[in-house]
Amino acid sequence: MSAVQRTLPIRYAPVAGEALDSWLEFLAARLHCRFAEVLRALGLPMRDAAFSTPMLPRWVLMATGEEIASIAEGSGVSGDVLAAMTLRRFDGHAVVIRPGQRRADRRLLWGRSGSRFCPVCLADSGGRWQLAWRLGWSSACTRHAMLLADRCPSCHRIPRLRAHPRREIPRPGRCACLPPEGPLGTRCHHPLGDTPVVALEPAGVTMRTQRLVDDLLAAPEQRVHWPLYGPDGAPLPVMLRDARCLGGLILNHATASDLSEVAEPEVLHQAEVYRSRPLPTDAPHARLDVHSYYAPDDAAATALALTAALQILTASSVPAAGEAARWLTERVTSSGRHLHPGGVALLSGGTISIGLQAALRCSREPKVMPVARLRHRIAIASTRAPSNQGARARMLPTALWPEWSLRLAPWHARGKPVARRADELLAVACLLVGNTTKIHAATRLMGTTVSSHNVSSLLAELTRRPDCADVLHTLVLLADHLDQHGSPIDYTRRRALFTTRADFIDPTQWHNLQRRMRSNHLPDIAHAHRWIFHTLTGTPPRLAHPAIAPATPAQRQQYLRFRWRILPAEAELLAHTARTILDEHGIDEPVHWTPRLPARALRRLVLPGPDPDSISVRRLHQAVPGGDFSIAQVARTLNTSTAHVIHLLSQHPVDWSPPRFRRTQHTAGRVPQWRAWYEQDHLSLQGIADRAGTSLATVRLALLKNDVPLRPAGSYPGRPRRK
Ligand SMILES: [Zn+2]
Numbered sequence: 159m160s161a162v163q164r165t166l167p168i169r170y171a172p173v174a175g176e177a178l179d180s181w182l183e184f185l186a187a188r189l190h191c192r193f194a195e196v197l198r199a200l201g202l203p204m205r206d207a208a209f210s211t212p213m214l215p216r217w218v219l220m221a222t223g224e225e226i227a228s229i230a231e232g233s234g235v236s237g238d239v240l241a242a243m244t245l246r247r248f249d250g251h252a253v254v255i256r257p258g259q260r261r262a263d264r265r266l267l268w269g270r271s272g273s274r275f276c277p278v279c280l281a282d283s284g285g286r287w288q289l290a291w292r293l294g295w296s297s298a299c300t301r302h303a304m305l306l307a308d309r310c311p312s313c314h315r316i317p318r319l320r321a322h323p324r325r326e327i328p329r330p331g332r333c334a335c336l337p338p339e340g341p342l343g344t345r346c347h348h349p350l351g352d353t354p355v356v357a358l359e360p361a362g363v364t365m366r367t368q369r370l371v372d373d374l375l376a377a378p379e380q381r382v383h384w385p386l387y388g389p390d391g392a393p394l395p396v397m398l399r400d401a402r403c404l405g406g407l408i409l410n411h412a413t414a415s416d417l418s419e420v421a422e423p424e425v426l427h428q429a430e431v432y433r434s435r436p437l438p439t440d441a442p443h444a445r446l447d448v449h450s451y452y453a454p455d456d457a458a459a460t461a462l463a464l465t466a467a468l469q470i471l472t473a474s475s476v477p478a479a480g481e482a483a484r485w486l487t488e489r490v491t492s493s494g495r496h497l498h499p500g501g502v503a504l505l506s507g508g509t510i511s512i513g514l515q516a517a518l519r520c521s522r523e524p525k526v527m528p529v530a531r532l533r534h535r536i537a538i539a540s541t542r543a544p545s546n547q548g549a550r551a552r553m554l555p556t557a558l559w560p561e562w563s564l565r566l567a568p569w570h571a572r573g574k575p576v577a578r579r580a581d582e583l584l585a586v587a588c589l590l591v592g593n594t595t596k597i598h599a600a601t602r603l604m605g606t607t608v609s610s611h612n613v614s615s616l617l618a619e620l621t622r623r624p625d626c627a628d629v630l631h632t633l634v635l636l637a638d639h640l641d642q643h644g645s646p647i648d649y650t651r652r653r654a655l656f657t658t659r660a661d662f663i664d665p666t667q668w669h670n671l672q673r674r675m676r677s678n679h680l681p682d683i684a685h686a687h688r689w690i691f692h693t694l695t696g697t698p699p700r701l702a703h704p705a706i707a708p709a710t711p712a713q714r715q716q717y718l719r720f721r722w723r724i725l726p727a728e729a730e731l732l733a734h735t736a737r738t739i740l741d742e743h744g745i746d747e748p749v750h751w752t753p754r755l756p757a758r759a760l761r762r763l764v765l766p767g768p769d770p771d772s773i774s775v776r777r778l779h780q781a782v783p784g785g786d787f788s789i790a791q792v793a794r795t796l797n798t799s800t801a802h803v804i805h806l807l808s809q810h811p812v813d814w815s816p817p818r819f820r821r822t823q824h825t826a827g828r829v830p831q832w833r834a835w836y837e838q839d840h841l842s843l844q845g846i847a848d849r850a851g852t853s854l855a856t857v858r859l860a861l862l863k864n865d866v867p868l869r870p871a872g873s874y875p876g877r878p879r880r881k
Pocket residue numbers: 276277278279280299300301302
């Protein structure tokens with residue numbers, strides 16, 4: 159800049175919120191000089207050094223630091239005040255300016271050229287223009303409660319698309335456009351303060367929208383803290399991109415009746431006139447979504463779109479926003495535009511926030527394929543996109559854990575299961591949560607033989623039945639629990655190790671125990687093998703080695719009966735054997751395991767099955783009579799389903815054997831304790847008999863039968879000998 163600058167002879171301070179171009183024109187008007195003379199006096203360049211083209215005086219869009227300094231020096235107004243009079247303070251927040259061209263990018267953040275205006279503000283201030291009127295987000299004057307005007311009423315042009323002509327003396331408050339007709343070079347000069355306006359209710363919805371937007375624009379660097387954006391909030395441009403996307407969908411797809419409650423009738427009317435205008439078919443950018451691609455050049459349409467969009471964006475939660483958006487996504491899909499949950503992320507060129515994506519998926523929930531609901535975790539309004547979760551198969555048994563199958567599998571009113579092998583289908587469903595893996599690949603990973611069709615049918619049934627309303631929700635919680643906390647058992651390894659194995663327990667050991675426990679109807683040893691296989695792998699025995707897999711429905715029924723009729727001593731022997739097998743493989747994992755979710759997570763969920771823990775072991779054991787008993791009878795006594803009782807008895811076996819066997823059973827139950835006393839505490843057989851209140855012979859026999867090596871008498875010299 160030249161050093162010969164002078165301060166302008168008269169100083170007029172800018173008014174609050176005024177745009178730089180307005181003030182420069184006002185100075186020239188007051189000095190009665192041509193616009194170019196003011197620019198020259200302030201040392202502003204006439205040509206662009208980089209392009210050697212005539213400089214477009216778009217300093218209001220973006221002035222360089224040098225230019226600001228020059229204006230400050232020439233005018234005496236501080237550089238900070240001047241910088242705030244340009245759109246630079248909104249750059250990157252509410253508008254994106256292309257620096258080389260000093261132009262708002264019209265494709266981003268509803269950038270627009272020209273300026274709206276409040277006629278009353280112009281009349282009151284003697285023609286001073288507010289900077290914010292240039293933003294695509296301004297549609298109403300909050301001071302005068304009226305819509306901003308878009309065009310000059312006389313020449314119908316948008317004001318301030320171009321800079322003020324240099325060779326003319328500015329006339330503030332009057333239209334500076336060249337009218338389409340009329341003598342060459344003659345300006346319109348219509349007094350813009352006379353423009354007819356649409357008055358708004360001062361406390362009405364359109365005014366509330368503009369005030370909310372103005373508050374956000376006042377601090378464009380602050381994050382927007384609405385529930386949709388989670389605890390950290392979102393930067394302003396993220397929220398504005400969401401508003402632009404929704405606003406576009408609203409202007410392109412909503413019917414007049416959809417919007418009848420959204421704004422004042424006058425606003426609706428003006429917006430409808432705008433929407434009914436034929437789209438320019440010959441324009442190079444003619445697009446179906448033209449109402450959203452660029453900022454609407456109509457204040458009423460902008461106000462309407464923003465108000466309707468903010469009703470969704472300011473909802474109290476992601477699901478509430480989904481609820482608020484449901485009418486809109488219905489309209490979009492009924493127009494033929496596909497709104498698959500995976501496609502939501504691509505809306506508006508893939509620029510919408512993950513919170514809005516989740517809300518829009520929620521809005522489609524009743525219309526979305528059940529498997530897609532799992533993949534997108536819609537039940538918990540997930541903001542995460544599906545990814546490959548095949549690794550979760552290691553943490554899942556082939557059949558969902560019995561506790562969870564009991565709670566989640568649907569039943570017919572007459573007590574028959576809705577789906578065969580529901581526990582295996584539910585396990586596949588749990589693997590599909592948040593997952594991109596195809597259904598048939600998921601079934602393969604789970605080692606099951608159910609078909610993709612069976613999985614889809616069960617999922618469809620679950621979404622149809624009112625008593626299963628939250629089964630998918632619970633599956634998402636279970637999957638997330640696994641992903642977060644892992645599983646102590648590697649089920650894939652167990653399946654690989656044990657599905658090819660035909661025997662799990664030494665027949666002699668099993669038969670010895672049987673002889674002491676049961677008078678007749680000795681259970682088949684195959685059941686013992688099945689029980690151990692089933693417990694170790696979580697895989698139903700039908701998928702075990704062919705030598706032990708039950709082949710017929712009758713065999714499967716017998717095995718089921720074996721599970722709940724098992725005696726505590728039998729279960730103990732089998733569990734002990736299972737433990738030993740794991741030890742032999744060097745597997746340091748629990749024999750079996752079940753994930754637990756916090757009770758509050760499930761409190762309000764509607765599930766078809768009972769909480770397994772709603773009946774205590776004590777109550778269960780009290781309800782089971784000695785000798786033979788009917789499971790249906792016990793279920794009636796406990797006022798629950800037979801499935802529940804079968805599950806409980808399988809987990810907590812009850813000693814229903816006749817008294818004469820119960821004594822031996824009792825003994826068998828105490829052997830581990832005796833063994834510990836013998837091996838770890840080095841008590842003598844007699845010492846154990848004394849402590850346990852039984853005979854030395856009973857102790858000796860019990861330990862021998864359980865393969866405890868007995869010591870020669872007196873091998874511990876320090877131990878007091880029994881006299
Ligand atoms: Zn006003």
